[in-house]
Amino acid sequence: MTNKHFVAKIVPLNEAKIGTAAHGNASFDIEGDQLKISIEMWDTPAGIQHWEHFHGFPDGQDAAIATMTQDVNGDGFVDLPETEPVSGTTMVPFNDAPADMNIPNDEYPVADDQGHFAYTKLVPLSKLSANFKAAFNDTALALDKRVIYIHGVPSGLNLPASVAGEVGHYDAHVTLPIAVGKIEVK
Template structure:
């Protein structure tokens, strides 16, 4: 039996980054494969874009962040400010989602027009095993998750108040630019 999910991805921080990133994500579970397709438009061009689903390990329903999450009033919603409503970063949409190795350089890079497509067939058994190892359950509960797309050019001036560095990756890499609620179709 095939299970289908999708998310309309809407801009976040668009008034500060100069572009309104948007798109659509679809997730289809077919047998033992999770098929992921993400189509993004108007992202910062020629930039690597980290993308993940976020959520709460306890199964609480995640919601998308809005400007209301800008608790420090700097005009940006940074990664830590999304956590109270969206939970933690869970599964990356990179070269190997089933490895759940978030900080790496295998995410999509947008073209000269700010567009990119991401397609990946993920072995569900490997993803569920790693998910259980990290979060204590093998139930991905996609309809309780949100998708985030991150990343702005290194030369974009960001205030010192933006948090979210991960390892040697700074806030330019982790700043959310778009978000969508995953729903069961």
């Protein structure tokens, strides 16, 4: 997988309930043993940390973005578990150390007062592939079969008890998807 370029247009999810339409762009550039990840977001909930990951299916099935049709319990929110049938599981985090694949932590971007953040990271593919294989029994990142999610709403936002998504000691405020994009070969 040398010298490949992937992009994703990131569109809002749950915007009617969270009061902002988070949107942005992502690019993934593979050159030799380096993966350069660049993500820029606007109109995210301001002043808070936003988890961001690519999701997919370990069996190589093509992932699709979740829409409000995935709100199977009818509470008006598409929560993390409701994304799984179309998007698969959380795979690689876009935090301070993506190759470590340590998903629940506090090392993700924080939006400024206007809800903007930009994230860029160079990742050694050999390390990422080794950890990906250990987690999913596959070394193929298959970016064109993945989707990117941006998560996170303020802890003061009133979420109904039906909104699920606890990961470790992090509650649904941290994991609620606010934007999603399909990763495509460019």
